Amino acid sequence: MGALPDLSVDIGGLRIKNPVLAASGTFGYGDELTCFYDPSLLGAIIVKGLSLRPMPGNPPPRIVETPCGLLNAIGLANIGIEAFVEEKLPSLATIRTPVITNIYGHTVEEYAEMAERIEKVDGIAAIEINISCPNVEEGGMAFGTDPDTAAMVTDEVVRNTTKPVIVKLTPNVTDITIIARAVESAGAQAISVTNTLLGMAVDVATRRPKLANVIGGLSGPAIKPIALYLVHKVVEAVKIPVIGLGGIMDYEDALEFLIVGARAIQVGTANLINPNTAMEIITGLTDFCIRENISNINQIIGVLETNGEDHEKKGDRKN
Numbered sequence: 647m648g649a650l651p652d653l654s655v656d657i658g659g660l661r662i663k664n665p666v667l668a669a670s671g672t673f674g675y676g677d678e679l680t681c682f683y684d685p686s687l688l689g690a691i692i693v694k695g696l697s698l699r700p701m702p703g704n705p706p707p708r709i710v711e712t713p714c715g716l717l718n719a720i721g722l723a724n725i726g727i728e729a730f731v732e733e734k735l736p737s738l739a740t741i742r743t744p745v746i747t748n749i750y751g752h753t754v755e756e757y758a759e760m761a762e763r764i765e766k767v768d769g770i771a772a773i774e775i776n777i778s779c780p781n782v783e784e785g786g787m788a789f790g791t792d793p794d795t796a797a798m799v800t801d802e803v804v805r806n807t808t809k810p811v812i813v814k815l816t817p818n819v820t821d822i823t824i825i826a827r828a829v830e831s832a833g834a835q836a837i838s839v840t841n842t843l844l845g846m847a848v849d850v851a852t853r854r855p856k857l858a859n860v861i862g863g864l865s866g867p868a869i870k871p872i873a874l875y876l877v878h879k880v881v882e883a884v885k886i887p888v889i890g891l892g893g894i895m896d897y898e899d900a901l902e903f904l905i906v907g908a909r910a911i912q913v914g915t916a917n918l919i920n921p922n923t924a925m926e927i928i929t930g931l932t933d934f935c936i937r938e939n940i941s942n943i944n945q946i947i948g949v950l951e952t953n954g955e956d957h958e959k960k961g962d963r964k965n
């Protein structure tokens with residue numbers, strides 16, 4: 647048997663052994679799926695979104711299943727940065743893969759304070775900024791829908807850390823490329839695309855929304871074509887690496903994102919359905935590379951063939 651393909655990639659200065667990451671909010675603080683596999687095998691782990699102070703999140707019900715998807719309105723419930731550093735980070739440090747903290751603030755200053763706090767801590771490889779959560783009133787998505795504010799948050803975090811900064815964008819905008827360019831100019835080293843799409847569901851018997859928060863964020867296979875399209879758009883708009891996510895369930899989904907140009911991918915909702923998904927994707931990518939005689943995964947990144955046919959650029963109608 648020949649040598650195994652090299653799956654390692656570089657995301658904004660962070661070298662990871664394979665392009666498969668656990669997405670924030672679906673992998674707890676890195677300790678939830680350890681009974682299924684060794685998390686050291688993942689490219690990186692992105693922990694649940696953290697804030698300066700602990701947050702209870704929204705009242706229940708905060709999760710609803712929809713056809714091919716999941717609506718959540720967790721509201722960024724988390725233990726806060728201090729408890730994370732004291733209680734969770736020591737055991738995470740034993741995992742031999744980079745740990746990325748996903749952070750959010752209620753104000754621009756809070757994002758800066760979070761970055762400053764994380765800078766003092768060993769064992770955190772990079773910061774993913776969430777400016778895209780649809781489920782909190784202040785902060786979250788409000789920062790991700792305006793290019794100036796998105797740039798301001800990015801700039802504050804970048805100025806307060808030496809760690810790579812990844813900005814996670816919301817799909818709930820008219821033109822995602824404007825926000826992508828704004829955060830790139832503000833110093834982001836990578837961009838994650840995408841967070842959840844706004845949605846809702848109604849209980850016809852009670853005439854009430856199924857989520858106590860009324861609206862939530864849609865994730866899972868239902869959003870994959872939209873996420874893929876947004877990754878395609880962002881890859882064309884910026885030079886920094888793009889991390890793709892949204893509805894990835896198996897290695898072929900992952901390959902679609904890599905082919906359109908994502909440097910790495912994240913597994914989110916799939917973790918809640920089949921906890922072994924990320925491992926199956928790593929195996930699937932390895933086998934695919936062997937079958938296709940690909941010695942390095944980078945050979946498949948951004949190889950989308952369109953023959954110059956981009957109907958959006960041409961202004962063609964799609965129906």
Ligand SMILES: Cc1cc2nc3c(=O)[nH]c(=O)nc-3n(C[C@H](O)[C@H](O)[C@H](O)COP(=O)(O)O)c2cc1C
Nearest residue numbers: 669670671695776840841865866892893894914915
């Ligand atoms: C239950 C749940 C909690 C989430 N919590 C966070 C979070 O704390 N921070 C964040 O940036 N994204 C969060 N997300 C969004 C996911 O990381 C991901 O961007 C989104 O679900 C789309 O990917 P998927 O379809 O693979 O799940 C959460 C998603 C779910 C389903």
